[in-house]
Amino acid sequence: MARPRTPQPPVHLTSARMLDIVGGELRDPGDLLIEGDRITGVSPTSVPHDAIEIDLGDVTLLPGLMDMEVNLVMGGPNHSNPLIPVQEDPALRTLRAAVNARRTLQAGFTTVRNLGLFVQTGGLLLDVALMKAIDMGWLEGPRIVPAGHAISPTGGHLDPTMFQAFAPHVLPLTVEEGVANGVAEVRKAVRYQIKYGARVIKVSASGGVMSHTGPAGARQYSTEELEAIVDEAHRAGLKVAAHCHGDEAIRVAVETGIDCIEHGSLMSDETMDLFIARGTFLVATTYLADGMDVSHAAPELQAKAAEVFPRARETISKAIRRGARIACGTDAPAIPHGRNARELIALVNRGMTPLQALRAATTVSAELIDVSDRGRLEEGLLADIIAVPGDPLSDISVTESVRFVMKGGQIYRREESD
Helix, strand or coil, X not given: CCCCCCCCCCEEEEECEEEECCCCEEECCEEEEEECCEEEXXXXXXXXXXXXXXXXXXXXXXXXXXXXXXXXXXXXXXXXXXXXXXXXXXXXXXXXXXXXXXXXXXXXXEEEEECCECCCCXXXXXXXXXXXXXXXXXXXXXXEEECCECEECCCCCCCHHHCCCCCCCCCCCCCXXXXXXXXXXXXXXXXXXXXXXXXXXXXXXXXXXXXXCCCCCCXXXXXXXHHHHHHXXXXXXXXXXXXXXXXXXXXXXXXXXXXXXXXXXXXXXHHHHHXXXXXXXXXXXXXXXXXXXXXXXXXXXXXXXXXXXXXXXXXXXXXXXXCCEEECCCCECCCCCCCCCHHHHHHHHHCCCHHHHHHHCXXXXXXXXXXXXXXXXXXXXXXXEEXXXXXXXXXXXXXXXXXXXXXXXXXXXXXXXX
């Protein structure tokens, strides 16, 4: 439960413009009434006498943005932290996550999916703990949909020993920490995440680019194992997200009922037909193909990136043209936390209109996480509101220059307009 807040006066928030994300047009001026944690008026005809007036000036109000793939417990804002997995403990990772969460919120992303721990924690679900601390008002950060530990086979992409090719018995993970083989173990692993607070299940369905797992597209779980994972999650009312690059792995994932594919880099036309027909979501993480620094990676990993990234750009452009359901996700810290808006720019570069990119980070993401209380500036919805300079429908890059952030009626960032 969130910590009760002292009642605050209503807030009357005005600006030069606001975006009707559903209608796809800017309204002039921006005019919202906020009471408690909700929007209670859009262009209200009357304002309570005790309302606090906040005029943000020449900016555009937008719904709070959403990132459907982050890992807040890993990485830093600029990759400068020298620590490696064998030097970190769960306490340090959680403190790091708090810093990354605040940076993400300051960037205008008010909701995220923390999509799968793949670090040794002794079975603790650090992202669930972070979600609770934020919800109780102890820390500043976005609303979090936590996955707990990612489910991966031994030697799979999300087995952390594969990122630095550790020797045997270094950094072993338990079934509870997500490394699971066979139907019985994957069921146990999923049940453990659900028991301790996961709200989505993440699975490694194919190889990856930055791990020593062989080809990025190779399947990593059998059909029976994936069916068991989906069965456990869906019976508990949770969706399943799959790290997946390869065509065969994507097709099997879709056929077994996985709800969301992360990356989708090597999807064929035939698999995309099935993908679209089933209404599966795609979190494209397409800025990785432009901005991920692989210069310090092992030569064989750089070679995989050189092969996969160009094909990934083509696949995402094709998926956009064909109308796939694409939600915004960055895979931060593969790109630094706080630079999440670069994914929107990349989506536009792949062929989306700025409006489509903004919907990917608002209404489509809200649909993916099964919420109807955010993603739009409408009466009755959560007061998750940001402001950017200029016109985001003509220049999506203004989303990198967030001037104002409100989450649940609380102001977390406010800069004066030029």
